[in-house]
Amino acid sequence: MADNLYARIVQAASDLDRNFILPPGRAPLSYGDAFAAAARFAHVLTRHGVGPGERVAVQVEKSPEGLFLYLACLRLGAIYLPLNSDYTAGELAYFASDAEPSVFVCSDRSREKIAGFFPDERILTLSDDGQSGTLMEEARAAPAEFSDAPMAMGDLAAILYTSGTTGRSKGAMLSHGNLFSNASSLKQAWRYSQSDVLLHALPIFHTHGLFVATNTTLLSSASMIFLPKFNLDAMFAGLPGATVMMGVPTFYTRLLSDARLNRDSTRSIRLFISGSAPLLAETHREWQQRTGHAILERYGMTETNMNTSNPYEAMRLPDSVGLPLPGVELRIAGEDGRPVAPGEIGMIEVRGPNVFSGYWRMPEKTASEFRPDGFFITGDLGTVNADGYVHIVGRGKDLIITGGFNVYPKEVENLIDALPGVEESAVVGLPHGDFGEGVTAFVVAKTGIKLTEDGIMAALSGQLAKFKLPKRVIILAQLPRNTMGKVQKNLMRDEYRGLYAPTS
Ligand code: AMP
Numbered sequence: 045m046a047d048n049l050y051a052r053i054v055q056a057a058s059d060l061d062r063n064f065i066l067p068p069g070r071a072p073l074s075y076g077d078a079f080a081a082a083a084r085f086a087h088v089l090t091r092h093g094v095g096p097g098e099r100v101a102v103q104v105e106k107s108p109e110g111l112f113l114y115l116a117c118l119r120l121g122a123i124y125l126p127l128n129s130d131y132t133a134g135e136l137a138y139f140a141s142d143a144e145p146s147v148f149v150c151s152d153r154s155r156e157k158i159a160g161f162f163p164d165e166r167i168l169t170l171s172d173d174g175q176s177g178t179l180m181e182e183a184r185a186a187p188a189e190f191s192d193a194p195m196a197m198g199d200l201a202a203i204l205y206t207s208g209t210t211g212r213s214k215g216a217m218l219s220h221g222n223l224f225s226n227a228s229s230l231k232q233a234w235r236y237s238q239s240d241v242l243l244h245a246l247p248i249f250h251t252h253g254l255f256v257a258t259n260t261t262l263l264s265s266a267s268m269i270f271l272p273k274f275n276l277d278a279m280f281a282g283l284p285g286a287t288v289m290m291g292v293p294t295f296y297t298r299l300l301s302d303a304r305l306n307r308d309s310t311r312s313i314r315l316f317i318s319g320s321a322p323l324l325a326e327t328h329r330e331w332q333q334r335t336g337h338a339i340l341e342r343y344g345m346t347e348t349n350m351n352t353s354n355p356y357e358a359m360r361l362p363d364s365v366g367l368p369l370p371g372v373e374l375r376i377a378g379e380d381g382r383p384v385a386p387g388e389i390g391m392i393e394v395r396g397p398n399v400f401s402g403y404w405r406m407p408e409k410t411a412s413e414f415r416p417d418g419f420f421i422t423g424d425l426g427t428v429n430a431d432g433y434v435h436i437v438g439r440g441k442d443l444i445i446t447g448g449f450n451v452y453p454k455e456v457e458n459l460i461d462a463l464p465g466v467e468e469s470a471v472v473g474l475p476h477g478d479f480g481e482g483v484t485a486f487v488v489a490k491t492g493i494k495l496t497e498d499g500i501m502a503a504l505s506g507q508l509a510k511f512k513l514p515k516r517v518i519i520l521a522q523l524p525r526n527t528m529g530k531v532q533k534n535l536m537r538d539e540y541r542g543l544y545a546p547t548s
Pocket residue numbers: 206251318319320321322323341342343344345346347365422423424436439443445449450
């Protein structure tokens with residue numbers, strides 16, 4: 045029998061009647077329901093010409109059925125390509141031309157938009173609640189069994205696009221083996237078992253909500269309370285029935301701002317996990333004071349899955365992302381790739397079965413981000429303390445993380461620079477009480493032209509996913525530069541660091 049991620053998921057599911065998804069307002073869905081839905085979707089996709097190794101692009105709102113589509117791709121041996129539901133037509137057209145999917149699954153609302161650049165007969169729709177649309181109509185008539193493709197651990201399971209430093213997104217190619225090995229490590233590290241219930245409020249187009257949360261649950265035959273979105277009332281309604289919560293730091297700061305957060309409302313939880321962006325030590329401490337729980341912080345990225353985690357039993361160190369997971373080799377290196385002296389800051393590099401095989405159709409970009417000995421250069425700067433705990437100190441790649449999502453300044457700067465009347469721009473992340481960082485644009489006008497914040501915001505909206513849009517645009521007479529002519533973003537960050545007053 046073939047060994048792949050789906051085969052391992054089926055092996056783990058000892059009882060098909062166990063609940064897998066608990067969607068508020070709907071009947072629970074069992075493992076048997078999920079596998080049957082995946083079989084039906086796999087038949088529909090096959091009928092639309094999708095075969096093993098082909099890509100299935102998916103831009104839908106979060107629903108159980110949206111997730112079953114991922115399982116359908118695994119069964120079919122197709123490559124799942126989830127897309128942020130915020131992406132605009134221009135961005136989607138790029139992904140379609142780059143990944144060349146065989147089928148595009150979207151909401152009814154965006155069908156027309158997608159038909160502008162993708163053959164209409166290869167578009168399937170799924171409603172936001174997952175209950176209707178052409179995919180569901182066709183699936184209802186399809187058989188609940190499917191003969192799974194004999195994929196191997198080395199075959200690709202998914203491509204996830206990450207923002208590119210040059211403005212172009214790169215598709216990270218992830219194999220069955222990458223995903224399986226990482227989820228198995230996390231299951232062990234976090235003591236996951238079938239009695240766990242995860243409170244799942246993350247999006248499922250990103251590595252965190254899709255792979256970290258879902259694959260770990262699947263390989264444990266556990267269940268999840270599946271919220272369409274993060275919402276304080278829904279979170280407090282879900283907490284008493286859950287044993288684990290995973291979130292981005294923004295979830296934690298928002299929950300802390302609510303008086304309902306206390307020991308009592310978090311009593312049933314055995315583990316709170318944070319990742320995708322830095323969790324402030326202050327948040328960690330405040331959380332512990334209010335709830336009695338020490339948040340477990342972990343670190344990973346789309347390309348590598350999870351690399352480190354604070355320990356389950358030993359000390360969970362605030363301000364640290366913990367220790368390398370079993371099987372993950374991590375080193376702190378200088379520009380030349382040689383390890384720096386213990387305790388010094390350098391680039392975090394990782395190697396292991398969790399690390400992706402490269403960027404889709406970008407062999408040169410891939411080659412430039414791997415060392416000859418197979419270590420991947422993460423772009424994160426960090427240090428390791430005497431006990432082996434990893435600290436992240438900054439982002440070499442100038443990434444902005446807002447509400448857990450990554451924004452590369454260059455992509456936004458390129459669009460602003462192309463607007464009429466703009467001389468140049470610089471985009472930085474400024475501390476933001478709610479989002480962690482707020483995308484902020486500094487813009488210089490061409491001589492004799494008067495630009496306004498509103499005008500620039502209006503010109504940008506519709507061109508970029510909402511999370512990438514600047515929260516403020518500041519018009520400057522000139523950008524600060526050093527003697528080498530380099531823009532000094534640190535000066536702008538310092539001067540404007542109080543721009544977004546803390547909201548909590
Ligand atoms: P993504 O590919 O969207 O998952 O983003 C990966 C990036 O998020 C990493 O390269 C880090 O810069 C950042 N990141 C993820 N987890 C953490 C964490 N616990 N602390 C600080 N930064 C993090």
